[in-house]
Amino acid sequence: MTSPGSVLTPEQWGRDVLLPHRPHATNHLDRGQYRYSRDDALLMRYIEHSPHALLGSIVVDCDHPDAALRAFEQPSDHPMPNWVAQSPSGRAHLGWWLAAPVCRTDSARLQPLRFAHRVERGLCISVSGDFAYGGQLTKNPIHPDWETIYGPSTPYELRDLVTIHTPRQMPRRPDRAAGLGRNVTMFDTARLWAYGQWWEHRHGGVDAWLQLVLQRCHAINTEFADPLPFVEVRATAHSVGKWIWRNFDEVAYRARQAELGRKxxxxxxxxxxxxxxxxxxxxxxxxxxxxxxxxxxxxxx
Missing domain, CATH: 1.20.5 (Single alpha-helices involved in coiled-coils or other helix-helix interfaces)
Structure with a gap:
């Protein structure tokens, strides 16, 4: 347990904030990223802070030389980040640690992911962050190449990260999606498409159905400026496909179509x-x- 008002430490970040057991990491972004053991990944300059299935932290890329000032000192309505890892130029990644990780692969629980997407966009607006930042890899705050300033040692509830800049809803066009918006857009686009496709493919077997949904999710992913990793695309496709296959039958489908017609x-x-x-x-x-x-x-x- 940490006392109120205490500051996050490098040890706590590596032990509690970093979620993946085998994170993706790299020393050079242009040379690709690979999975490492937790200990080896913590030696790399860039590291995956959350696994593909769970969002444990919201990270914003602040591409300004006064990123730390925007994060901690200038008057603003956003909560203080838990850490700021900045390069010698002053540009930095700002991280807010979540008390309850948000699932990114469950089509039956889209509401928390949509909320997290809005929160991420509000924080990004508040610090004038980069909307195109993909969010998978972050500057490793423990690495000596970065100057890290630590904030509160306690995580935030999502509702505590809402600011006056948090939008009430987000655009869902794939070409406008970034960050968590890609997960939300893929879920919404794929599931609405799959509802109508189930009737035509209901006799083909679950494996053929899942492959069809995966192909659709892959097509959606190609429309993003910064596509999601394949593991996230596959997890989303299986979540959408399995949920529909498990919950749809001819009676449920006809009832849904009748309700759509009535509305x-x-x-x-x-x-x-x-x-x-x-x-x-x-x-x-x-x-x-x-x-x-x-x-x-x-x-x-």
């Missing part, structure tokens, strides 16, 4: 078999009016 009939209409919202119907109507007016003016001329 579509109440809130809008259908065009070409697609449910269209009232707002889109009105926008189409206004567009037709503009076209008709333009055509009438052309005829009068």
């Amino acid at each position: 579509g009939g109440k809130i809008g209409g259908k065009i070409g078999g697609r449910v269209v919202s009232p707002a889109k119907i009105e926008a189409n109507r206004q567009r037709r009016i503009k076209i008709d007016r333009a055509l009438a003016l052309e005829v009068l001329r």
